Amino acid sequence: MLPKKYNFAESEEKWGKFWIKEKIFSFNPKTKKEIFSIDTPPPTVSGKMHIGHAFMYSQMDFVARFKRMMGYELFYPFGTDDNGLATIRLVEKDKKVRGTEMKRKDFVKIVLDTLKEIRPTYIRDWKRIGISCDWDIYYTTINDHCQKLSQKSFLDLYKEGRVHRKRTPFMWCPECQTSIAQVELKDEERESKFVYMKFDTSIGKQITIATTRPELLPACVMIYVHPDDKRYKKFIGAKAKIPFSNRQVEIMTDKGADPEFGSGVVYHCTFGDMDDVEWMEKYDIPPIEILDKDGRLNKKAGKFKGLKVSEARKVVIEALEEENRIEKTEKINHVVNTHERCGTDIEILMTEQWFIKYLDLKDKFLRAGEEMNWYPSYMKSRYDNWIKGLKWDWNISRQRSFGVPIPIWFCEKCNEIILAEEKDLPVDPTTEKPHHACKCGSRKFIGDPDVLDTWATSSLTPQIAASLFPDIYDKLYPMNLRPQAHDIITFWLFNTAVKSQMHNNVNPWSDVMISGWALDPKGKKMSKSKGNVVEPQKVIGFHGADAMRFWAAGSKLGEDLPYQEKDLVTGKKMVTKLWNASRFVTMNLEGYKPKRPNKFTEIDKWLLTKINDIVKVSTEHFDRYEYSKTRAETEKFFWKVFCDYYLEIIKDRIYNQKNYEKWEIESVKYTLYYTLLSVLKLSAPIMPYITEDIYQHYFKKFEKHKSIHISEWPKYDTSLSDKKAEKAGDTATDIIASIRKFKSDSALSMAEPLRYVTIDSADVKLVLKDIEKTMKIKKVKIGKAKEIETENFKVKLDVMK
């Protein structure tokens, strides 16, 4: 017997513990079942879970739980991504240390120790929302296992000639003081000054150049005009003098100069943006490097030395004004590239970096995308667009103190590159030495101080997780499913595909499932700065994890969903309704031993037909990761059909069993048992706690499974489908609805007895008694009159069509 009230807080804690203690979600590597493997996104350990996480991880978990009930052995690990900036900040704050002031190995150790400490607290949030991972299959992207695989990936690709090091102009963040990759750029619109500068030329006339970057003037190496621009014909081939210096640069033609824009004259500085790099390569011009790594101008900038870019811009403009070299300035809105992590404008600097060469493999990556099953399918275009727009190879080195070290030494004498040996991995070349002398005989080496881009490691998550079970690696990798949100298709998804294709020539998974975002109630993106962030812990504390998950199941896969508290209330009501209906059913099945009878009443057949249809479509939807449709169908059936009609209809049979034949009682009891269990199972992936609680209270003693979550997903049973009964039942519910409306309009209680109702429909004969008893009618007549009569009055009613 179910208690009167359902306490979600107690229940969720209880079953959460139960699942872990009973190892309900533990992966069995020796399984004979087919494995379904999920490349779980490892969240960044940075304190607290965000509602967006709760949203996305819930959606992933619906699928996991569904697949488990479908009979798969789930390989469902849980890792954390800890080699990025967020972790550094967290650990530095927590342990009051500075990563930059200590040896990398020592800092990694502190990080790992800290993680060990805070991990249970951190993971608690994920457990709380009911994620059904096997928590023992764990990795952190900074532990030895991951470092080793990441370094091995680097070395393998190096040996294949895919990884190379070069000194080249590349995108640099002066704030973080590291190089970055194309994917880390973020556009930001800025208002800035468009300055028209007058340069003296060798033909005696001045030429006007419009620029937003006057501070780069000392790095000007060339001036271009469009070949067809008549205004500047006479300047072609002439020299222009760079103000504040004695340098002269040539004026030449290039079609890249747009006559319509600015003055039509471009000055080429090394480097204002990546286009300048292209020009430099095109004309083989040696660069003038005026910027240092800290974003300040150096001595090559002459009198502007030591200034930051932004300061230099003002000072240069002032200096130009003093010399009367400014024709005019305009305000202009333009888009600049910034570092997505810190928002700083990026600069182009000549540095030595490691790259993975992959622009030549674009077609291969596009083909890889073709071979994946995309859910929803349109998300693939984001992947395709990204690949088509790729312009630079993947810069994988970062100038940070913390991360996976690049396993390389340089010979101090001959600069030869020495690779770490695989058996020694993971290595930190800044503290360890190679085993052998260099070819040149020298034993003096410099370990590469740089680390790998975090994505260079997290792009290996399928291999990282699978290699935790080396004996069955081939069964686990490639994986079945990559679930993730749409914002990191170009980062994580693409990079993972790249690595898998490069190393193994296969896709890392067959299916990708792309979630949307949780937005604020107005449909805006949540962010700390806007102060519109919703904390899942609070929400769950108030409404429960099942209610939160019910909300998360409310949007189509891939669609963003505004977070509205009322939707959580809806979820909570659903939980309450499930509880109450189950309480009613189970209290009336006391002493009943479920056994399928060979005969059902019409109305029972009606319900069984309906639930079987729901099972069929729900399974089809879930197979396509359309959990939201399963939720909608199940919810509608449960509330509108099962509770509003069926339970009301069968009350008389349940309460007054003596008035019925034995087979009619057997029929209703089995129908109740079967239908409720089916509804619970269909709801189990979405609301795991309430369904488990009810299952454990009642169904477990008849069903053989320890938990509803490892019981079988309902099967479509055609033998329980009866279309004729379905039609009769539908008519019955139509009639009941009409009589309810009549009672409601007449301000009568639903319990008000009616003397008679006349119905002009013949196909309700088999369900007449059900209608009578449900609506407390003494006699239902079949005829043309369409009348309803109570004790006090008689009305004509258009009940039936």
Next chain:
RNA sequence: GGGCCGGUAGUCUAGGGGUUAUGACGUCGCCCUUACAAGGCGAAGGUCGCCAGUUCAAAUCUGGCUCGGCCCACCA
């Protein structure tokens, strides 16, 4: 500028050629009916963004426009 997604009752959402357009929240009325008043029953509320076209038939398909979101490219 290019790509993708979306615009459906006050709010959120489903549907995606064919009777009266789904559900929830909110609103209004009635009802303590032995599962549930955090409920039940009922009602009101919609030019399905705009304009064309295809079709016997368009919320649904096509084209254009418009607004919003995201991604990408950008102009010195």
